[in-house]
Amino acid sequence: MRKKIIILTDTLSANGLLQNSLLNMDYEIMVSKDILTQPKDKEFYFLQNFDLIIYQQSMYSGLKESFLDNLALLNKPIVVLTFESEQVSKSKYLNNANVSFVRYPISVTDLASKLAAIFEETANRTGKNSQERAVDSSMNNEVTARITPATSTLVKIKKQYSFQLKDRTLIIDNWLIPLTKKEHQVLEHFIESDQRVFSSQALCEAIWTNAKQKNKQALLSNLINRIKQKIMEKTSIFEPFILNKKGIGYYLNQEFVALDEQNDEKVRELLVGSV
Template sequence: MEERILVVDDEKDICDILQFNLENEGYKVDLANSAEEALSILTDRHDLIILDVMMGGMSGFKMAERLRKEGKSVPIIFLTAKNTENDMLTGFSLGGDDYVSKPFSVKELIARVKSVLKRVRLNKKETQTLWQHEGLTIDILNNRVTIDDVEVTLTKKEFEILSLLSQTSPNVYTRSEILNQVWGDNEFVLDRTVDVHITRLRKKLGEYSSIIVNRSGFGYYLNSEPKTTE
């Protein structure tokens, strides 16, 4: 899935450079030139914030502090012209995930971005093992799907698609992303293969078939608000 990054820096040149390089790596990038602007455009769809510390108006540290007080856990990589131990400790104490000093290497920053996002993905996979919506349960740990405690018989690929969508609900997965995640690069299959498996899944889910939604021109997602347990 295409991950979305919010870059917040009052230096337009830095924003433009980061946007160009991050988009070349396949990320979606939004830009803000102040903490105030960033707060106005930040959504749950953002997977990471690259946040300058020293800006006019609200500082990056203040913005991070506000986000954490509001219970928002979006990962943050701080950018700063300062390189002191106290600043680093402040950044981490405010819930920062990494800290990069200016001037920085774009390649190094991208490596840090990939590392943080990978860690977040792994943590999600480790913690989200049970997805529930009314009488439907997707037990990711034990590879089981039940409706009102009656097991639904799915093929391996069908379960993997449903598990994939449940772990990122309500984010959209494109057909290509589903193919890459479920079939991998070693199998030659067409986008139509995903549609066929989704049709079979909907039939097997019966009254819950409508939770798998096709967003025209984008892909598929689960349209519900599950209860997640560890």
């Protein structure tokens, strides 16, 4: 595949020879003055389409460092063409393998050799980085494999919470969550019914028997969200008490286990205090 090169320049008239030379080397070439003189964020994204950027300015001393810094962030090889008469400060980019300074004018042969060397170095760096990532990934997988049995055991151990519904109060462990009449109705329907999963339509029909009631689905959603919010505010539990799976319906989280009638005395103590 032919390499794509873009020449950023503020002097289009001086690029005929350079452009023709690159075309003869079988590169795809684009020349742009606008991106250099009026750079915008979207242009930097556009530059990602090219394999190499040639930066040519009639006077390097007028180069905005911020623009070259932004180009360097693209992680693309950049060739900065400078003229013999210019004093170039390269120190800032000494550690940046992507930025190369080349004296211009340059012979076609030397330019061809330089570009070939840059593409080869880039390919080698990319290959080396890929190998390092592969080694790191392999090591991480090995470490993960070693600790997976213990980790898996820990993940499976989840705390279960006991709950009971009594006198418009939801009791989860030792926390008391006061409920409105409708909130109590919703939870009562979940707990007392033999059915485990309820469609929103079935819940709406059970809670709002008045056929004229509008927006039942929205009211139900708000009601359930309010119950969840109350539980989070009153307790330190962030597990959702009621779950909803699209296309299936609402159901109680199995991490919450209903208390049996033998715990009535304990519940009464929580509600009214010990006697």
